[in-house]
Amino acid sequence: MKIKDLYKIYTVSSGVEINSNNIKNGSIFFALKGKNFDGNQFAHEAILNGASIAIIDNKKYFVHQTKNILLVKDTLSYLQKLAYYHRLKLLHIPIIVITGSNGKTTTKELIKTILSKKYKTVHYTKQNFNNHIGIPLTILSMSKKTQISVIEIGANKEKEIYKMCSIIYPDYGYITNFGKAHLDGFKNIKGVIRGKLELYEFLKENKKKVFVNEDDPIQLTHSLGMDRYTFSEKGDSNVKITYLWKKTNLKSFLRVRNVKIESPLFGSYNLYNIASAITIGIYFKVSLKKIKKAIKEYYPNNYRSQILEKKNIKIILDCYNANPSSMVESLISFNKIKGNKIAILGDMLELGSSSSYEHVKIISFLEKSNIEKIFLIGERFFQISKNKYDKIKKFYNKKIFIQWIKKHPIKTDFILIKGSRKNTLESLIHFL
CATH class of the missing domain: 3.90.190.20 (Mur ligase, C-terminal domain)
Incomplete structure (x- = not known):
């Protein structure tokens, strides 16, 4: 079955699932494999639970007489191709990609909260669906009614971010920072930097826009020549930020265009996360009054700050x-x-x-x-x-x-x- 034919089934389905226990009537089940499990063995169970079709890549579980079981070479690759095909059908929806070593989820949540003050349907990464499996599932959860999307990319080795960008096809991107994370995969900090900068590589190749923290010399240097929208405390940027975090208070404070903005997020390290979200909100013409309200209302509840x-x-x-x-x-x-x-x-x-x-x-x-x-x-x-x-x-x-x-x-x-x-x-x- 070609992807375009599977897409026709997807458009009338109740969604995509990788867990046979979560199947709804009309779902498409993708049998994925992990270190300790093989989803192929649950394909028939998924059909019994109401799936319209189950996609497998292990011949052992394929029965020729069963029309609603599809055998492919690699189910994960097939899932990613379906997500890319869906994205091509919805290229009019702007997608902002967030990656970086630390602060990705907090930044994504802040941006989503701010954009929700202007847009009725903001699509975004939920839970920890930010890897090679979660990202295609996130794309496939995006409806035609979506006005804007914020997608998070996590990675633990080089080449992953570029590959995920090739599925997402983002219009905008932001790297939170470059830190010592997943060193077993990236090997060292230079590997981390190269990996994160794959986002810039994709955006530059496709003439898309990048949001840049000018106070970060790595971001500033590597975004030269790109279409960029910047923020900083010191430089001559599009958005000037003043950081006011106080050691006597667990809250964070920033000043933007003479407006003082308060956040319940703790720690000076969260200031850049807040500042980037404010900057992106300003770029998308959310009023400072609404931005201020959104930042003040955002309370983390996911063990982050x-x-x-x-x-x-x-x-x-x-x-x-x-x-x-x-x-x-x-x-x-x-x-x-x-x-x-x-x-x-x-x-x-x-x-x-x-x-x-x-x-x-x-x-x-x-x-x-x-x-x-x-x-x-x-x-x-x-x-x-x-x-x-x-x-x-x-x-x-x-x-x-x-x-x-x-x-x-x-x-x-x-x-x-x-x-x-x-x-x-x-x-x-x-x-x-």
């Missing part, structure tokens, strides 16, 4: 993910806060051969910080040789830490909780 309060302790829950760059930025901001402070930090994952070195650097920072107590959780932190200061305690895993904390209740003003997603440190809230 989330602020909670328990027993008169303010808890900064920033544990959706962590890498050396985001960990340092969080700790710098936390270190500036006045009051008694405790940090609970989990291992940083996917760092490859740099893992030990990067964890040692974090401990060195903590030793010099004014944070009164630091609890480090995970075997990577635990394996590092004994630290110099008693204020740092290490625990091999979360279970051991929970046993300890039950016997030693915490009393402080502020707690920062940060670590990679697999640590699921948000579960510690119950025990504080």
Whole structure:
């Protein structure tokens, strides 16, 4: 079956699914394979659950008499081709792509919130659908009624971002930053930079526009000669931003065109995320009054810069993910806060051969910080040789830490909780 013929089925379907348990009547089921599963074995179950067609790439599960099972060479590739075909049918819808090492999701959510003040139907990446599987599913969830879309691209090795751009075909793009994330795939910071700049490469080739933070020398240098719309605190940019984050306040403040804008997001590292969203809102002619309202209304609820309060302790829950760059930025901001402070930090994952070195650097920072107590959780932190200061305690895993904390209740003003997603440190809230 050619893609155009499958697309005809897609246009009258109830959508695309990769989980046979989520099938609705009339869905198209794509049998994808992972490290620990093979979706092909659920194709017949998907049909029984109401799928109009199941697409597989394993002959073992193909029955010639079954008209609604389609055997292809590679289901993932077929899914991506269908998404690209759908995008070609909706090229009139402007798409903004967001990528970068840190702050992608927060920036995407801020932009979506701002654009929603002007557009009735803003399409955007949901959950963590920002990879080679999630992106085609996101594209295929875009309806003809969509007025504008904001799509997030995550990557853990080179060539991924360019390939995803080839499916999305974005009209605009923004790179949040270049940090030490996914070093096991990118190898080093130079690999990270090359990978993220694939967005610029695609936009430049297709004569599309890029949003640029002029205070970032990498963005500024590599966007020369491109069609760009800029913001900065220091330079002569399209949008002039003044950053007003205060160490005595967990909120963030910015000034744009004599308008003071307040955000409940914590940390100086979030200022650029907010500034970029404001800039994109201005470009799309959302009034500053509406932008100000949108920024003030946006409260994160996804373990990213989330602020909670328990027993008169303010808890900064920033544990959706962590890498050396985001960990340092969080700790710098936390270190500036006045009051008694405790940090609970989990291992940083996917760092490859740099893992030990990067964890040692974090401990060195903590030793010099004014944070009164630091609890480090995970075997990577635990394996590092004994630290110099008693204020740092290490625990091999979360279970051991929970046993300890039950016997030693915490009393402080502020707690920062940060670590990679697999640590699921948000579960510690119950025990504080």
